[in-house]
Amino acid sequence: MARCIPEVVHESQRQRGEADFLQRLRMELSDEWIVLHSLNLGAGERRGELEADFVLLHARGRLTLELKGGTITCEEGTWYSRNSNGRFRIKPPFHQAKTNAHEVHEHLKRIFGKDSAEAGAPYTHAVVFPSCDFDAPSIEAPRDRTFDRRILSAALDKVIPPLLAIAEAQLVARKPGSVLPPPLSQSQLASCLQVLRPDLRLIPNLNASEFDAHLARLSAEQLAVFQLIEGNSRLRVTGGAGTGKTLIALEACRREHASRPQAKIGLVCFNRFLGAHLARGIETEGLQHAIEAGTLFLHIDRLLGLPPVPAGSPHSAYVERMEAAVRTAEALPEDQKFDLLVVDEGQDQDMRGSPNTLRVLNGLLKGGFAQGRWRWFEDANQTLNFSPKKPEPHPVADGVLSVLDSAATAHLQRNWRNTESVAEAFARIVQLPRTPASGFPGPGVAAAKAQKGHELKALNALLEKVVLPKHAPEEVVILSLRGAGLESYKECQSLGGLKRVEFDPLISAKPGEIRTTTFAKFKGMESHAVVLVDVERIEEVRDRRCLYVGMSRAKYALYVIATPEVYQAIVEALSTPAGSQVV
Known part of the structure; x- marks a missing residue:
């Protein structure tokens, strides 16, 4: 089976016959082939936009295919296509197939060099008419x-491979005496x-107001995860911040769906x-009848038919709610359980050492974790619920952990959210391995120091003199590294001359x-620019993990206000890579 990128044809292209042909290429060619569909080739200044319907990569060479669906005619040198919507000039x-093949070749020459193996591979082109017979002999x-x-x-495994021999013959003909x-x-x-x-593609930026404004085009690495999903009923996916786990x-x-x-799907975070x-x-997508999404406690409230635990309630209230959920979930009839359970932020599903979270999740899934169908996504470096005690032993929870440890696993490495500067900064500061990032350099990370009691003065100065002149206020989120109610700005009605409001993902x-x-x-959220304040500790693992979570929320620009001690540690960590900045 050939590897196709992307795996499916977008809805807007289905009438062109490309979806069916892509499926045939996938099913009828061997795994030696890579099929790129709808490859936008860009263009020079004097050309219009070019798009190759299919580019096929093989160790022996490269093929560019132009597909023309519907009824095709050529009248006095002008080509037309007719379908249910009418007759169109095309x-x-x-000529289009030949131009596209040449454009791909020239692009590879520019990138790899004209004498490189990648650019020197044989190549040719062909035209596909899936809906009609072509009986007109022509030199064209x-x-x-x-x-x-x-x-x-x-x-197609009989039709397509002979083109490689044609490409090889053309290469030898172009260079007489060559091998x-x-x-x-x-x-x-x-x-x-x-x-x-x-790998770089448009991805949702996970801002609520823009959630459905972009088409998610998955990277090759992420597509490999879906190949594992298709072949495994149970899959554990690990990856750092920004690798696309939630996506x-x-x-x-x-x-x-x-x-x-008809499947009942649960999405839990x-x-x-x-x-x-x-x-x-x-x-927004109209899928709420099939996919139940929300936090674990929202699923628990639905399960018990109760309103949420009131804000400010003691921890014991949540423990009691969880214990009631365990009893109800474990007694739930199989036909009321989820056919598929998808767990995001899996590293946080521990409730400070209690086995009850895993017991609830296990009870909500048809067949449980041992026999049911599930997908588990986690980043161990974002674990914030440190427990002072070991988890209480329980056969059900221990069984879930055992199944997780033995399940098929995929690991995502490339960070799609952050610029190279942001990714480099948090890797150095929190002492994590540097993984590939988006490829965009971005501005340097800016750090400022503030003595205790002077955090607000430093924040307002940073906003007024540095941040707001560069970014629109709606592009900025201020994050405190302290707990709720302890923020240095909690009593302020305004910051940087603007009204301060609490972040709400739905507004x-x-x-x-x-x-x-x-x-x-x-x-789990992100913002174009992040101002991280109340950065007071960096010594312990938990401190660094908190800093990692906060810093990795910044897609493009990151500003950090820290105590003098932490500021000095940040400056030292950023002293090697280019792009760091001190304010």
Whole structure:
């Protein structure tokens, strides 16, 4: 089976016949092939936008296919396509295929060099007419590179590979006396893939007001996770901040619903803001009847038919609610349980050493974790619920942990959220391995120091002189590294000359306002610019993890106000990489 990137054709392209042909390429070609669909080639200044319908990569060479669906005619040199919507003038398909193949070749030459193996691989082009017979002999239309309905009645593993021999013959003809280059290695193929369809894609920025404004185009690394999902009933996915865990968790729910419309799907997270955000997104897409999204306690409230525990209640109230949920979940009839359970922020589902969280999750899933279908997403470096005691032993919870440890696992490495500067900064400051990031350099991370009792003065100065001249207020979120109610700005009605409002994922920012919250509440969210305040400790593991959570919320710009001691540690950590900045 060929590897296709992306795996599916977007809805807007389905009438062009490309979805069916992509499916055939996937099913009928071997795993030696990589298929890129709808490859936007960009253009020079004197050209219009170019798009190749299909580019096929193989160790022996590269093929560019132009597909023309519907009824195709050529009248006095002008090409037309007719479908149910009417008759349209189209670009000459053979010229278009040849131009696209050449454009791909030139792009690889620019990137790798004209004498590189990647650019020197044989290449050719062909035109596909899946809906009609092509009977017009023409010098423009080489018969061996024209695939019509009759030719396509054969399996594609018989139709497509001969094009490689044509590409090899063309290469030798272009360079008389030359010999064929050796086949590309897997690493060279991977390099070509990364250049032609790099991992960088449009992804939702996870701001509630823009949740459905973007189309998620998954990276090759993330697509590999979905291949594991398709082949495993139970999958554990690990990855750092910004690697797309929540994006994939949500997409896994969508795909499950698309393939099994009657399935009951549960999407569970830990953070209240993230839970509200996910539920809002599901509702916006009209999927709330099939996908129940929210925090674990929201699922518990639904299970028990009770209102939420009132804010400010003692910890014992949550413990009692959890114990009632355990009893109810474990007695729940199988037909009322989830067919698929997707758990995001899995590292936080421990409730300070109690086994009851895992018991509830196990009870909500048809077949439990041992036999049921589930996806578990986690980042161990974001674990904030440190327990002073070991978890209480319990056969059900211990069984869930055992199943998690033995399940198929995928690891996401590339950070899609942060600029290289932000990713480099938090890796150095919190002493984590540096992983690949978005590829955008971004501005340097800015740090400022504030003596105890002078945090507000430093914050207002930073906002007025540095942050707000560069960023619109709605692009900025101020995060305190202290707990709720302990923030240095808690008594302030305004900051930086703007009205201070508490961040709410369901309410868009308004002009004249600046939003604030704590880093813990903002976990799972992100903002274009983040101002991190009340940074007072960095010595312990928990301190560094809190700082990691706060810093990794910044997509583009990050500003940190710290005590003199922590400020000095930050300056020392940032002394090597370029792009750091002291304010």
